[in-house]
Amino acid sequence: MVTTRTRDYGSGDDEDEIGEHRNASVREEKLADKRNRWAALLREKLYLTVINEVLEEELGKYTNNRVFNEANLMLITRECMLILASAPRIFEAAVEGMLALRFTVDQELQAEYEEIRQRADVQPSIYMHLLADEGGVAPSASQYMIIRDIVTRYIDEAEVQLASLVDNISPPYVALRDTSAGYRKYLCTARRSPRRVRVLERFCEGIRKRWEETPPQERDLPLNYPPGECGYAINAPRRLLQHRSRISSNYIMNLVEDICTLGFRDLKLFTHLFRMHQFIIYLIFNPQQVEVAEMFCSGLLQVWVDKGGGFNHYPAGLSNASARRVSEDEWNGHEIYVRENSPLETNIRHQRDTIDDVVLKLHEQAAALLWEVFQELAQYEGSEESESDETENELRRMDMDINM
Numbered sequence: 001m002v003t004t005r006t007r008d009y010g011s012g013d014d015e016d017e018i019g020e021h022r023n024a025s026v027r028e029e030k031l032a033d034k035r036n037r038w039a040a041l042l043r044e045k046l047y048l049t050v051i052n053e054v055l056e057e058e059l060g061k062y063t064n065n066r067v068f069n070e071a072n073l074m075l076i077t078r079e080c081m082l083i084l085a086s087a088p089r090i091f092e093a094a095v096e097g098m099l100a101l102r103f104t105v106d107q108e109l110q111a112e113y114e115e116i117r118q119r120a121d122v123q124p125s126i127y128m129h130l131l132a133d134e135g136g137v138a139p140s141a142s143q144y145m146i147i148r149d150i151v152t153r154y155i156d157e158a159e160v161q162l163a164s165l166v167d168n169i170s171p172p173y174v175a176l177r178d179t180s181a182g183y184r185k186y187l188c189t190a191r192r193s194p195r196r197v198r199v200l201e202r203f204c205e206g207i208r209k210r211w212e213e214t215p216p217q218e219r220d221l222p223l224n225y226p227p228g229e230c231g232y233a234i235n236a237p238r239r240l241l242q243h244r245s246r247i248s249s250n251y252i253m254n255l256v257e258d259i260c261t262l263g264f265r266d267l268k269l270f271t272h273l274f275r276m277h278q279f280i281i282y283l284i285f286n287p288q289q290v291e292v293a294e295m296f297c298s299g300l301l302q303v304w305v306d307k308g309g310g311f312n313h314y315p316a317g318l319s320n321a322s323a324r325r326v327s328e329d330e331w332n333g334h335e336i337y338v339r340e341n342s343p344l345e346t347n348i349r350h351q352r353d354t355i356d357d358v359v360l361k362l363h364e365q366a367a368a369l370l371w372e373v374f375q376e377l378a379q380y381e382g383s384e385e386s387e388s389d390e391t392e393n394e395l396r397r398m399d400m401d402i403n404m
Helices: 031-043 047-061 070-085 089-096 099-103 107-119 141-155 160-167 176-180 194-213 236-244 251-265 289-300 321-325 328-341 344-353 355-360 364-380 389-403
Strands: 125-132 228-233 275-283
Touching: 031 047, 031 089, 031 194, 047 070, 047 289, 070 289, 070 344, 070 364, 089 099, 089 107, 089 275, 099 107, 099 125, 099 275, 107 275, 125 236, 125 251, 125 289, 141 160, 141 194, 141 251, 160 176, 160 251, 194 251, 228 236, 228 289, 236 275, 251 275, 275 289, 275 328, 328 344, 344 355, 344 364
Parallel strands: none
Antiparallel strands: 125 228, 125 275
């Protein structure tokens, strides 16, 4: 007989046991608070603040990387600006944490997505998965903790019956004798992988952290930001089909989806079936964006295992060799399409015309960097003239002062 041994994660009674450290003098910003704040800043089109914060978190994850380093900060910032300026409503809904929910009822969003999906057959893009039920509703923090408990037991070699149930939700199916011998479909490559075990332990700790961050009275409410996964593809519709078929896919995401099916169908732990909802959220339109887009979107959407935000664990922006197959003429066509079908030019002009307030808050080196960024972005402003000549002159002066 398989027991579930799940706790009641809806109350606050387990806070001390779970590891609530009330006396900590310095706390990291909660995931939900950070995403709320970033979403509000982007609604006000305050791109640079968000970009700086995302890059501060993400760039430190890379060492000796040819793209993600301080020397390329201007290039990276430029591409992040272009991403935000050209983002479709699908992307904005993802940032707001409402994509899966709104997509079920918003016909305009559905129509926009269909055009993006068709375009992604020929244009490189960023896709994402979101864990939600059939209505687009995310699991609660308490339900996410139940998933964590099952993952923890799945790792345990003594938990043969439960592991066998999990490993036989989807093909390839696993014989009980193999499970009894310690085999786990999502932990083994040639043999049991210590690295995968460590990553899943980080994933479980991230879920625990997110549960702790959630106020007790909200732990039975749907998470404001569904757990997600983010990736790059030269052909996203084809790549998403591979994920659905579990081909070269994310093993954490697949394990969680199987656990959700088991918890709903067999163990009766959930009243709704949670599954991965697939979306293409951004069309890449120049080769410099390829590495940057996956890194920036993963950071902006906070989909990393360590913080309970999702299922990403492999460094973003490193698996994109397929972009080299895109010709210069094809890239030119992609840029024309985006310029004609997105608010790119309008948003870049807005950024330049409102730069005054930003410059006043920057030290000279940062202002000089911003000047370089906007020099690079000038080609995306279209035919209308900028209103910020005075600010441009001030940036020039700062740039001259620094380089004298």
